[in-house]
Amino acid sequence: MDNPVEEIKRRIDIVDFIGSFISLKKTGRNFKALCPFHQEKTPSFIISAERQIWHCFGACNEGGDVIKFLMKWENITFFEALKELARKTGIQLKKIAFEDGVWKKKERYIAMNQLATDFFDYLLHKSHYGKKALDYLFSRQIKLPTIKKFQLGYAPSSWNSLYKFLKRKKFEEEEIFENGLLVKGEKGNFYDRFRGRIIFPIKDPRGNIIAFSGRTIDEKQKEAKYVNTPETPIYHKRETLFGIDLAKE
Known part of the structure; x- marks a missing residue:
């Protein structure tokens, strides 16, 4: 496996993953929700199933992939999120990937x-x-x-x-x-x-x-x-x- 990061993202559907944490509503080709990272009354958190990314168009004004979501949700580092998702998907990470x-x-x-x-x-x-x-x-x-x-x-x-x-x-x-x-x-x-x-x-x-x-x-x-x-x-x-x-x- 040349790139374990990309393999992890291929194996985890971002809609299913984020949907296990917050409530989502399908709107056209995308999914919408109240942003879990700031208080709001109008949903500004968008997930693209096609591109496998999320973005907050509200106060956060940031987004990313499934790894970035887990980093923000649990306030952990990139390496910690990668390790958690690797465990979830059964992917073995080379030791060198964790020389952090x-x-x-x-x-x-x-x-x-x-x-x-x-x-x-x-x-x-x-x-x-x-x-x-x-x-x-x-x-x-x-x-x-x-x-x-x-x-x-x-x-x-x-x-x-x-x-x-x-x-x-x-x-x-x-x-x-x-x-x-x-x-x-x-x-x-x-x-x-x-x-x-x-x-x-x-x-x-x-x-x-x-x-x-x-x-x-x-x-x-x-x-x-x-x-x-x-x-x-x-x-x-x-x-x-x-x-x-x-x-x-």
């Missing part, structure tokens, strides 16, 4: 966050550290099914428990810091950002964990009630809505 530093870093940081989530989950449910946090959640009428659905966890009061855990998993301190899980002290020392807090994982539309929010369970504590992941290479607060992955269900 940004994409590889994002995948690594998502994997790091999944490990951190597993770490917080274990401490909440299977350690004595989490008993107080579980009791607090139950006192707020948050039941176990909800706790599991949102993958809530607990970060202990230790200054470096997550740091040590991730170091054992072969992550470097600078990348753990860049991913928002560590804070750098005035003397250059690193310590856990989330300590003594219930942890709420924040996900992207595909269910990847991209950030965390931590709430204190000590109402008398003088620190901020909530501590959140700062801006990172994979987390941009203005582009993220808590629970967006569940909204698709």
Whole structure:
């Protein structure tokens, strides 16, 4: 296969694909819809079945192919969209096609966050550290099914428990810091950002964990009630809505 990108586009009908996300109405040879990328009352989003492209003639004034649509819909990179569509169509991509530093870093940081989530989950449910946090959640009428659905966890009061855990998993301190899980002290020392807090994982539309929010369970504590992941290479607060992955269900 000389050009996997073109082969992917040949195998995916753009009308069927976009129609699985939004409602379309046939108008002549084309299909029309309210643009999913900005608010409008009059449909300006046009899909050409013949040319296999889409275009917004409204506020967006942009368009593209099936890959570009998925990039905008899920706020992902070209390589991530290509990988997702290749999986959908059963096309094997050569490894060289993914020598993209940004994409590889994002995948690594998502994997790091999944490990951190597993770490917080274990401490909440299977350690004595989490008993107080579980009791607090139950006192707020948050039941176990909800706790599991949102993958809530607990970060202990230790200054470096997550740091040590991730170091054992072969992550470097600078990348753990860049991913928002560590804070750098005035003397250059690193310590856990989330300590003594219930942890709420924040996900992207595909269910990847991209950030965390931590709430204190000590109402008398003088620190901020909530501590959140700062801006990172994979987390941009203005582009993220808590629970967006569940909204698709």
